[in-house]
Amino acid sequence: MQCGYKNLYSGKEDKRGRFQWQDTPPDDLGTVVEDAESAKWALLVRNVKAYNDPRRVLKIHSIVVQSPLLKSLLGEVLQGYPGVTVELDRLEFSGRFEPIIHRWSEFKGKIEELQTPHDANLQSKKDTTTREHAELLQKILVKEFQDVVEVSQDMKAKGVMTFDLLWTLFQPGSLIYTRQENQDRVFKLHSSKYGEDRHGNPVFWLTCKYVDFDGSKFGTIKLNLSIHSYAGTRTITSLSAFPFSFHRNTKELSERLVSRGTKFESLAGSHYKGYNGIGWKQGSFGEKDKYAIKGRVIVDTYGWNRFNANNGVYVAPFTQKEQATSNRNSYDDESPDDDYEGGYDECDGGMPVDGAFADDEEEQKFPPLSTEQKLIATHLVRGYSLKEKLWLNLFVNAIQEVTWSGGAFDSLVLPSKQKELILGFTETQSKHRQTFDDVIEGKGKGIILLLCGPPGVGKTLTAESVAEEMKVPLFMMSAGDLGLDPRNVESKLQSILEMCTRWNAILLLDEADVFLEQRSLHELERNKLVSIFLRILEYYEGIMFLTTNRVNTFDPAFQSRIHISLDYPELSIDSRKTVWKNFLNQTQQENTITDKQLDQLALMNMNGRQIKNVLKTAQLLASRKESPLTHEHVVTVLDVTQHLHNSTMETERARSAIFA
Ligand SMILES: Nc1ncnc2c1ncn2[C@@H]1O[C@H](COP(=O)(O)OP(=O)(O)O)[C@@H](O)[C@H]1O
Ligand SMILES: [Mg+2]
Incomplete structure (x- = not known):
């Protein structure tokens, strides 16, 4: 084997552009265009035939900048212009010469700088040559793109532009x-x-x-x-x-x-x-x-x-x-x-x-x-x-920024021990979320509180005010939001729980009875819901409040899942008085209601929501008459809404249900 190489040359191409190798060079080779002779020029201008242009037969295809002086000048002009690397040996511009035209005023500015040196004596030969090379390029471009350059500069100066020259x-x-x-x-x-x-x-x-x-x-x-x-x-x-x-x-x-x-x-x-x-x-x-x-x-x-x-x-x-x-x-x-x-x-x-x-x-x-x-x-x-x-x-x-409604927890009327328990439990739980954990990771970090009681006694308010007190989001959800189709329920519930964990939010599942009720032999679909709920509860890592009106038909499996279960009784006379008082203190509206009158109002068997609604109406009535709120106004509203006429517990219960 000889140590050397032999050249092979491509022969004639067929119609599809394939060729045969041969050992003689093709005949129509011609000579190299860019040789020592062409290398001495500052610029190489490549021309191509112009089509579709009645005014000329040739147009510039591209320009190769060979002068190192001009290259460094262009380097300054085009500084930061994406996609142009002036350090390359062959600096080539083609197409519409966008970079130079975009920077035309900078380019012209540089040339002028070289024309008027600060000290004529100091003008070096280098500067002169650079200037000459730059002017050469300028001349070629002006000749070729005169209309573009001048028209565009002129329009820019006047703050207008044509569609064709938007570029x-x-x-x-x-x-x-x-x-x-x-x-x-x-x-x-x-x-x-x-x-x-x-x-x-x-x-x-x-x-x-x-x-x-x-x-x-x-x-x-x-x-x-x-x-x-x-x-x-x-x-x-x-x-x-x-x-x-x-x-x-x-x-x-x-x-x-x-x-x-x-x-x-x-x-x-x-x-x-x-x-x-x-x-x-x-x-x-x-x-x-x-x-x-x-x-x-x-x-x-x-x-x-x-x-x-x-x-x-x-x-x-x-x-x-x-x-x-x-x-x-x-x-x-x-x-x-x-x-x-x-x-x-x-x-x-x-x-x-x-x-x-x-x-x-x-x-x-x-x-x-x-x-x-x-x-x-x-x-x-x-x-x-x-x-x-x-x-x-x-x-x-x-x-x-969130405007916290401060004092929401204070206005919640509940036995003080109960309040302390709720807040204490939830606060410690959220602080030490990592510390109590079940053996399996991600299991048992959450805390689940069940609030049971009749409507309008502050169950929802409890969850709301705890969230406000802890300055965390409250995610309110009712069974209706989840639907009853077990497949949807599972994925929806799962993403909601995941979101709540992520945001450290408190989840309130209002009227959760559907999910908590005892499974039975006959209701297969509902059984599925309860099972899903049970399973997901176990993996929940945040704080959840469940509220319900009925408590006796619980599925026994929930007993171990629920950490605290709180009973909300109907508001006592004292509680009702505090609720009345709180609502009166909360509003800006003046009132003439005395403590004695409050005692009287508190005697009426109403829940928190009813008290709130009655007061709201009475306030409207008072402000319509442009007078301070009086006992009269409240009694009028009570009369019209018939709270005064029923005092038996039985009808009251029915009424609560209606007003809830
Ligand atoms: N114990 C309470 N303390 C203060 N306000 C209450 C209380 N119970 C009810 N209210 C008032 O009634 C409104 C409705 O109560 P809510 O918490 O929705 O009742 P529930 O969820 O138990 O049906 C509350 O926004 C609040 O203004
Ligand atoms: Mg409620």
């Missing part, structure tokens, strides 16, 4: 302003190109990036914006998206957006907050289902992804550097590739990078966002509305 306005890496859902948004431009929307209309596509949080990390999401084609010129600020620098009030606006971004950053993780505004979710036909929300919400993107996987939010981590992708786009007028088919609101935030949920580390510390990242942060967070029981997109601006 000169949008520089990759720059900030873009637009409004979404009536909110100011600023995006970072990734790339742009002409194409079509999904109905085939010509549009200019802007692929933008914004900052979002996906439950485990901050990162970016891409979103396509489009500008529909228009005739003639339009004011830049009237475009549906335009460079942020053209905004009339960049300073004030960026301050506002950065502070919104700061708030957005602080909402990472899960947070119990107040809300007053619109929340929306994606409806089944692509439209937005909107809800007016005034109340408590839990901001929690991890939970959103977990319980709402169809609309999950996933971001690309920041570390994945911009450069990696920005060269990908070509500005040719080819048909739009997949990236652009989506349309205005399409974004790539729908899938986790590797299809798996990231681990949720509660105490995770995130590196702080930069000012620019805050500026381009999303205007939405995801959260759960406790009243509506829905996962919704919430506006960062409408999130508020």
